[in-house]
Amino acid sequence: MxxxxxxxxxxxxxxxxxxxxxxxxxxxxxxxxxxxxxxxVSTKILKRLEAKGVRGAYDDASKKLLLPLSLGVSSLALLHVLDRHLQVQRQKSGRVSYSIHVLFIDQSAFSFQRESESALERVRLRFPMHSFSVVTLDEVLDYESPPLEGILMANQALDKNCTLSRPDKLKALLSALPSPTSRLDIVNILRGRLIAVFAEIHGCSFIAFGDSTTRLAERTLAETAKGRGGSLPWLTSDSMTSEGLKINYPMRDLLKRELILYVTITEPSLEPLLVDDDVLDNVPVSSKDTTIDGLMSQYFASVEQNYPSIVANVVRTSGKLVAPTLRSDSIPCGMCRLPVELASKAWAGDQGSLPTSSLEQSKEASGNGPLCYGCTRSVDTA
Ligand SMILES: [Zn+2]
Ligand SMILES: [Zn+2]
Known part of the structure; x- marks a missing residue:
């Protein structure tokens, strides 16, 4: 094995x-x-970053890399590898070629997430060289205007005169969504938007996600099943945010099992810092709460044991999809900000169009542009 x-x-x-x-x-x-x-492990990661121009010459110490931390094995292993890399640079030359800003998104009020405050404190003490920020998921509403109010009104979860606090508004939106899969989907979309906006506001030039080969394979099949096949190049490959920041997946050649092993054998071990690798997924209490993402995660956890090449092949295949350059005239989705025509036409065509009424309802609901096919499916309560 x-x-x-x-x-x-x-x-x-x-x-x-x-x-x-x-x-x-x-x-x-x-x-x-x-x-x-x-x-x-570290060579695989650093090679990926080097290919994308993140490490290298000490020419731009102000180069800032944003590392979204979930307190699972992958993002902790990534932080550990990069921390060691910078320490070696500093010892050798007194300088570093980039700096790290760690971001933890607290979404405990909106989806299943274990208690993380004490683990976060331990991470801060273990990695004192880097900046740390904690933001709550609802802060995305300060920067973005996803079509929440339109959706809430369409679902009669909010009447015109009712004003809710920011966290309550997000809670109302999520509870108005039709299924656990939709809720997790929208939580992940908003989390991605918050990370992109945070990176831009804090002057980061790169976002390095800790997704392993296994996680990327799960996402590839889950996003496809959710009607987001057209958005895969942005969701699983090195690409750009709609703000023009570089997105990297430097752990894409490492299996989750290898990262579990890594956090166990580092000295001292990283295990006391782990919260749970599946903190971002709702833990189903019954089959009706099962999400597509949860099913894919279970599937690949079993496949990875004996057939790691299947996992790698899924990722290699989806890695061949290149994110097209966003044209200035492409219409961004009101929810996920990815181009509407790519995600909608191809998928609506293959999978059968949604009833016009619900599509129109979502477009109206958004109030700030149409939604892509994947987002329309997630917010559709008809
Ligand atoms: Zn050896
Ligand atoms: Zn969308």
Missing amino acids: PGTILSEPGVGTVCARCSSADADLDVRTERLCRVCFIKY
Whole structure:
């Protein structure tokens, strides 16, 4: 099995890379020692960043990278690798080639998310070199105007004279949505928008997401099933936000199992900082609460064990989709800001159009432009 500890340290066999006698890890086709495994993970990540011009010469120390942290294994492993990378740079030359701003989005009021305050404090103490920010999900409404009010009124969750506080407005919207899948979908869309806006406001030039190969494979199939196939290049590949910031997925060549192993064997271990890798997903209490994302996550967790190449193939295939340059005349979706015509025409055509009335209702509901096919499906309560 890939990424497994085979024995106690010191009683392993010869490492395939450095020939030391204490290889106790089975990683894909190689038997590795812990030092070489740590190097294997960090090299894969740093190579990806280098290819995108994030690391490299010390020419622009003001280059700021935003790292959205979920307190799961992937984003913590990413923070750990980049922190070590910057520490080595500083020791060698007294300078660093970029800085890191860590962002945690508190969405505990809107979706299932475990208690995270004490874990966040531990992360801050462990990584004191970097800036940290915590924002609540409803803050997205200060910067963005997703068509909440229109949707709420269309669903009679809000009458014209009623004014709700910012968190209550978002809660009302989410509870007006037709299914747990729609709620999780819209929470993820708003989270993505908040990250993009935050990065722009704080002068970050890059956003580095911690998604592993496994997570990207889950997303590829889940987004396709939700009618967002046309938006895949923006949701799973290196691309640009609608604000023109670079989005990177530097962990796309690493399996989740390998990252679980990584956080366990770093010294000191990162385990005390973990909250739960699935903090962003609603944990279903019954089958009617199951989401498409949750199903995909369960599926790939089992496939990854014995058939890691299937997981990698899904990501490699979707990685070939290139995000088209946004044309100045393309119409951004009122909810997700991705171009409407790409997501809507292709998918509505293949999967059968929604009834005109509900589509029109969503367009009217948005009040600030039409919605793409994926967003229309998520907010459609007809
Ligand atoms: Zn070795
Ligand atoms: Zn949309």
